Amino acid sequence: MKVPELYGIDVFNDETMKDLLPSDVYKELKKTIEAGEPLDIDLANVVAHAMKDWAVGKGATHFTHWFQPMTGFTAEKHDSFIDPQAGGKVIMRFSGKELVKGEPDASSFPSGGLRATFEARGYTAWDPTSYAFIKDNTLCIPTAFTSYSGEALDKKTPLLRSMEAVSRQALRILKIFGNDAGVHTVRTTVGAEQEYFLIDRELFKKRPDLVYTGRTLFGASAPKGQEMDDHYFGAIKPGVKKFMSDLDDALWRLAVPAKTEHNEVAPSQHELAPIFETTNLATDHNQLTMELMKKIAQKNGLECLLQEKPFDGINGSGKHNNWSLSTDTGVNLLEPGSTPSQNAQFLLFLTATIKAVDEYQDLIRLAAASAGNDHRLGANEAPPAIVSMYLGDELTEILEAICTDTQYHERSKSRIDLGVTVLPPLRQDTTDRNRTSTFAFTGNKFELRSLGSAASLSGPNVVLNTAIAQELEVFADRLEKADNMLDEEKKIIKETMEKHGRIIFNGNGYSDEWVEEAKKRGLLNLKTTVDAVPYYTAEKNVKLFTKYGIYNESEINARADIKLESYWKNINIEALTMTAMVREGYTGALIDCMKDLSAILARKKQIGLPVENSMEYPRLKKISEGAEKMEIAVNDLSDALGQCDTGKDSYTVALYYKDEILPRMDSLRKVVDGLEQIVPKKYWPYPSYGDLLYSVT
Ligand code: ADP
Ligand code: MG
Numbered sequence: 001m002k003v004p005e006l007y008g009i010d011v012f013n014d015e016t017m018k019d020l021l022p023s024d025v026y027k028e029l030k031k032t033i034e035a036g037e038p039l040d041i042d043l044a045n046v047v048a049h050a051m052k053d054w055a056v057g058k059g060a061t062h063f064t065h066w067f068q069p070m071t072g073f074t075a076e077k078h079d080s081f082i083d084p085q086a087g088g089k090v091i092m093r094f095s096g097k098e099l100v101k102g103e104p105d106a107s108s109f110p111s112g113g114l115r116a117t118f119e120a121r122g123y124t125a126w127d128p129t130s131y132a133f134i135k136d137n138t139l140c141i142p143t144a145f146t147s148y149s150g151e152a153l154d155k156k157t158p159l160l161r162s163m164e165a166v167s168r169q170a171l172r173i174l175k176i177f178g179n180d181a182g183v184h185t186v187r188t189t190v191g192a193e194q195e196y197f198l199i200d201r202e203l204f205k206k207r208p209d210l211v212y213t214g215r216t217l218f219g220a221s222a223p224k225g226q227e228m229d230d231h232y233f234g235a236i237k238p239g240v241k242k243f244m245s246d247l248d249d250a251l252w253r254l255a256v257p258a259k260t261e262h263n264e265v266a267p268s269q270h271e272l273a274p275i276f277e278t279t280n281l282a283t284d285h286n287q288l289t290m291e292l293m294k295k296i297a298q299k300n301g302l303e304c305l306l307q308e309k310p311f312d313g314i315n316g317s318g319k320h321n322n323w324s325l326s327t328d329t330g331v332n333l334l335e336p337g338s339t340p341s342q343n344a345q346f347l348l349f350l351t352a353t354i355k356a357v358d359e360y361q362d363l364i365r366l367a368a369a370s371a372g373n374d375h376r377l378g379a380n381e382a383p384p385a386i387v388s389m390y391l392g393d394e395l396t397e398i399l400e401a402i403c404t405d406t407q408y409h410e411r412s413k414s415r416i417d418l419g420v421t422v423l424p425p426l427r428q429d430t431t432d433r434n435r436t437s438t439f440a441f442t443g444n445k446f447e448l449r450s451l452g453s454a455a456s457l458s459g460p461n462v463v464l465n466t467a468i469a470q471e472l473e474v475f476a477d478r479l480e481k482a483d484n485m486l487d488e489e490k491k492i493i494k495e496t497m498e499k500h501g502r503i504i505f506n507g508n509g510y511s512d513e514w515v516e517e518a519k520k521r522g523l524l525n526l527k528t529t530v531d532a533v534p535y536y537t538a539e540k541n542v543k544l545f546t547k548y549g550i551y552n553e554s555e556i557n558a559r560a561d562i563k564l565e566s567y568w569k570n571i572n573i574e575a576l577t578m579t580a581m582v583r584e585g586y587t588g589a590l591i592d593c594m595k596d597l598s599a600i601l602a603r604k605k606q607i608g609l610p611v612e613n614s615m616e617y618p619r620l621k622k623i624s625e626g627a628e629k630m631e632i633a634v635n636d637l638s639d640a641l642g643q644c645d646t647g648k649d650s651y652t653v654a655l656y657y658k659d660e661i662l663p664r665m666d667s668l669r670k671v672v673d674g675l676e677q678i679v680p681k682k683y684w685p686y687p688s689y690g691d692l693l694y695s696v697t
Contacts, residue, residue, distance in 0.1 A: 008255035010058065012051055012132040012139075020050045033128045034184070036164075044096025051132060052081060052094035055139040063094060065102035065124040066140040068155040069109040070562050072456040074287045077104050078138055099141060100126050110565065112558025114151050122146060122153045127160065130284050133254050142284055151555055155458035158550050159280055162465035163188060165548040169472035170325055170333065170349075176479045177345040183327045188465050189445075191276030192286045195317035195453050196293055197268050197305040198240060200695035203687045204303035208584075212577045213570070214307030214454075215372065218586075218669055220676040221313045222690035226266045234263045239696045240270065243300045247272070250292045256285040265381075266314040267693040276322060276445075279465070283457040286319075290454075302696060308452035309375035311689060316376040317453035321460055324445035325349065325468075335444040347402075348489055351496045352475055353446065354389060356467035357439055358500035360544070361387035361524055362535035363467065364439070364448070367460035369529040369563065371570040373452030378527065380510050383438040383450045385532075386518045386525045388505040390437035396504060402490060403497045436509030466550050529567045530658045533651070536560040564650035568657040575641055575661050578668055582634045585685035586672055590627045593683040594620060619678060626675040633668040640664055 001009075008015075018026055025046045032039055039047070055063070064076040083093035102124040124143035132141045145154035152158050170186035204210050209217040236244065244261045251258040257275035264271050272293075274285065290306055297304035309316035325333040336346050357364060364387045368377065378384040391399070434440050440447045448460055475492055482488035502521040507514060518525060526532040535541065537560055545551040551559065597620040601611050611617045640660050646653050676684060 003252060006249065007252045010134040010253045011255045012054060013255060014131075016054065017047075017050075020054055021047065029128070039096070039100050039126070039128070041096050041100075044100050046096070048094045048096045048099040051099065051139065052092060055132075055134055056081065056092050058134055060134050060137050060139045062137065063098070063139040063141065065104065065126075065143040067104075067124050067143045067145040068283075068287060068456065068458065069145060069153065070112070070155065070559065071110060071566075072155065072454070074291065075104070075109070076138070076140065077102075094139075102141075102143065104145075109153065110562045111153060112561035112565075114147060114153065114554060114558045121148055123148065127156060127280065129278070130281055131255070135254070135288075151558075152551065155456050156280065156283070158462045158555075159283060159458045159465075161548065161550045162462045162469070163279055165469040165550065166325070166465040166472070169469045169476060172476040172480070173345065173348060173472055174327070174333075176476060176485065177341050177348075179331075179341060179345060182329050183331075185328045186325055186333065187328065188279045188461065189276045189324050189326050189332075190279045190282035190457060190461060191274060191322040191445075192282060192457055193271055193273040193320040193322070194286065194289055194293075195264055195269060195271045195319065197266070197310050197317065198243060198270060198297060198302050198696055199268055199305065199692050201298060201301050201303045203692055203695050206687050207692070208581055208686075209574075209577050210303070210305070210310070213574045214305055215310045215375075215574075216312065216689070216692070217574055217578050217665070218581065218672050218676070218686070219312065219689045219692075220673040222688065222693055224267070224690075224694075225314045229265070231263050231267050231269070232265045236261075236263060237697055239300070239302070243297060243302060244270075244272075246296045246300065247292060250296060251285075251289060254285075254288060256288055258289070264315070264317075266311070268696060269315065269317065276324075279457070279461050283461065286457050306454045308370070308372035308454055311693065313689075314693075315381040316379075318376065318382055318449065319451040319453050319455055319457070321448040321451055321457060322442070322445050323448060323461070323464055332444050334441075334446070344486060344489060347399075347493065348475060348479075349472075350391075350395070350399075350441075351493050352468055352471035354503060355471045355496045355500050356464070357387065357389050358503035359471075360463060360467040360541070361503065362526065362532065362538065363463040363541055363544075364460070365450075365524065365526050366532045366536055366563075367463045368450040368452065368455065369526075369532045370452055370455065371529060371567045372454060373450075374528050376452060377450060383436060383509050384515065384518075384525070385527050386509075386515065386523050387438045387450070387503070388509060388514075388518065388523065389503045390434040390440040390506055390509075391504055392434070392441060393506060395441060396506060399493060399497055399501075403494045434506065434509070437505065438509070462550060466544060466548050469548055470544055528658055529563065530651070530654045533560050533563050533567075533654070536563070561650050564654040568646075568650070568654045571657045571661055571665075572641070572646075575637060575665055578665055579634055579638050579641075581686070582630065582668070582672070586630065586675070587627075589679065589683045589685045590623060590630070590675065593679050594623055594627065597623070622678055623675065626671060626678070629671045630668070630675065633664070633671050637661070637664040637668055 017029065021029065025043060028043055029047060062078040062080045064078045066074060066076050069075050081092040081094055082090040084090050103121060104124060122145055124145045127142050127144050130142035132139060144157040144160065146152055146157055166188060167186045171180065171183065174180035174183055207216065209215065248258050257277065258272060259275045260273040262271055272289065276282065277285065293304040333349050337343050365385060376382040438450045440449065451460055478492060479485055479488055502523065505514065515525065537556055542553055542556055545556055546553060597616045600616050601620065604611050604614065644653065644656050
């Protein structure tokens with residue numbers, strides 16, 4: 001099948017609805033969707049019936065409400081369409097009620113205590129702005145998941161709320177600048193570049209650490225890493241190419257706009273970038289992408305690793321959240337325009353973003369915080385844990401010129417006098433890109449670069465949308481009241497640059513000097529998840545979220561709690577996996593190796609050969625000493641695990657894991673990795689880094 005025919009073939013999209021629904025029903029449905037109103041039950045019945053016929057025609061036997069609980073994964077519970085009839089037969093049935101509302105028994109999802117305080121049950125409700133689709137013979141209905149009293153129990157509900165908040169305020173700005181003709185909503189758009197590793201599945205299965213935790217907890221570096229820069233954008237191997245084209249097909253069937261595929265920096269590392277979409281769709285689609293990557297890898301005898309730092313010593317994987325604002329008439333609001341009023345408006349959105357990123361740098365940091373991503377941030381492969389913004393010299397100079405009332409004529413000779421002359425067309429020169437910044441302006445959008453590869457896009461975009469909504473609201477209030485709007489805008493820009501310009505940094509974000517400089521500027525440097533989480537519930541942040549109805553206070557507490565719980569539980573699994581690998585693998589391997597070496601040495605002695613300078617003696621000595629250290633380190637780790645009272649509050653437990661468990665894991669790893677370099681490979685129980693990283697052909 002040709003791509004245009006394949007594209008969206010498994011999606012109950014607008015075109016299909018138009019085709020299959022009576023035209024009055026279609027119009028009514030569109031109206032309800034656009035107004036964001038709940039679906040009338042009669043209407044829902046007709047839609048459900050058509051949806052079911054369509055799905056059954058494509059081989060579907062089941063349906064599910066597809067949702068995104070606070071684990072950050074997706075959840076589904078399949079119900080078949082069968083409806084028993086008299087005479088022992090069944091028909092396939094799907095009602096409007098089943099379409100719009102589901103009641104999964106979801107009591108096992110983390111709720112961060114929300115369910116203790118509120119109604120235990122939750123329900124899922126169709127998000128009709130994200131189309132239903134078929135996956136594995138199941139009709140999937142994208143839904144939001146909330147408690148009966150309305151608390152968000154998922155990642156989608158707050159995202160939808162934040163999109164509404166930013167739309168409302170952005171519309172006010174458009175109106176102020178007279179650019180609102182025909183505009184009904186302002187959407188945030190997201191294109192998420194997704195990095196991942198592909199390794200051989202048979203080798204993967206032999207590594208308990210990869211199986212249980214998604215990352216290697218042991219492993220000496222291979223002789224070759226990424227130092228030759230020969231993998232980045234390199235020719236794609238046939239096995240990988242096959243995976244990528246299978247993945248494209250599967251994604252295109254679901255109308256996920258997969259666009260760019262290439263090799264990344266580390267060996268066996270790759271990236272997929274889709275074309276950007278409205279944020280809730282991009283978020284749904286990124287979840288599907290991650291799921292399909294795993295599945296299709298397995299079908300191809302491969303394993304896809306989405307963990308943020310699968311291998312020590314080479315780059316981990318990130319997810320770049322390219323973000324912008326755009327009207328439903330298709331105007332990108334972060335694109336410098338061609339008229340004075342568009343440019344003044346662009347500068348206002350830019351200024352709002354600067355203020356938002358500075359004031360809510362803690363929340364932006366938090367959005368990227370997880371046990372896995374802690375291994376990347378600040379590790380010379382990802383932006384530091386310090387949040388900063390890159391605007392490029394040109395924009396920075398423009399803003400500075402406005403602040404100092406000087407003329408800007410450096411690059412383009414045109415004068416920047418707000419609203420009077422036109423902004424110079426900004427160059428979108430890719431060589432000018434800064435790849436070390438947390439939040440980089442890239443010509444017509446911002447790229448949030450700190451997210452880990454496994455993250456849900458929801459969290460960071462909730463923060464961005466809500467924070468920007470807040471700044472836009474304050475600016476709109478001022479501009480609406482101002483006698484001279486452009487003078488007021490100048491004032492806003494000046495004030496913002498004075499107070500928040502510190503967040504702008506155009507230099508090398510990976511350098512040590514920046515850490516020093518950022519400290520002088522008073523920027524936060526929250527090195528770990530545990531350092532960052534307390535900021536969640538800072539007064540200003542609670543105020544922000546509650547003001548826009550994104551979260552109430554208990555929802556925020558719940559989310560902070562879940563982050564901490566997930567942090568220490570992840571580390572706990574890693575630590576237990578390490579002790580198991582020592583017990584089940586390394587101990588026996590060392591014993592075998594030492595036994596053989598001792599036997600040779602004993603025999604040599606017997607027949608009168610000198611042993612002191614033999615190959616075996618010093619090696620046995622080193623291995624024996626290493627084995628002793630390993631035994632001490634693993635017992636120390638086990639003891640520390642045993643001493644933790646996990647019944648305490650999650651902050652205390654998480655802090656304990658950060659301060660007491662992680663360093664012990666590091667010590668244990670160091671000893672074992674050292675041993676790997678002196679023990680002959682035939683004894684070594686697990687595939688090496690070399691095996692894993694160069695396994696795919
Ligand atoms: P890079 O050099 O980082 O690969 P690209 O121009 O290829 O930059 O874009 C990367 C991502 O940014 C793609 O997913 C693309 O669809 C997305 N993108 C482009 N424009 C926008 C926009 N206006 N809003 C959100 N994302 C966008
Ligand atoms: Mg990028």
